[in-house]
Amino acid sequence: MTAQLERSLVIIKPDGYRRGLTGEVLRRIEAKGYTIAKLQVTEATRDQLDAHYAEHEGKPFYEPLVEFMSSGPIVVAVIEGNDCIKGFRSLAGATNPTEAAPGSIRGDLGRDWGLKVQQNIVHGSDSTESAEREIAIWF
């Protein structure tokens, strides 16, 4: 398959920002060869989070997730590059940091979920449709 030039929406979650991992995450994105097209530090509103996580509404982890995502500043970025949606999810690693492969952001820097299942440092869009939908929420 020919590579597709894509955009993905990346969020450095409050745990990543608080722990001073913004530079490390952006470094890995750039080292992979992706371009940072848009970048902002912000605090998420409830409306933005309800829209962003609409697919998870009603799940047991939804309210704790929204609460966590509101717990401090986040960094929101649009990245660009060939197949960067799948590529960034590969850089991020598995959702659960305990299971994420060494070498990935969550595998190298994430902590055991424990009771704080949502603290996995980054978000990345999971499809081109999600990416465009999410970019419109944040930019």
Ligand code: RTP
């Ligand atoms: P993300 O959307 O943040 O890039 O992560 P993902 O695709 O790997 O995970 P997803 O299934 O979309 O879940 C979104 C976020 O919700 C929290 N979560 N908690 N079982 C749980 O308690 C649970 N499952 C998911 C995580 O913060 C996850 O990244």
Ligand code: MG
């Ligand atoms: Mg997801």
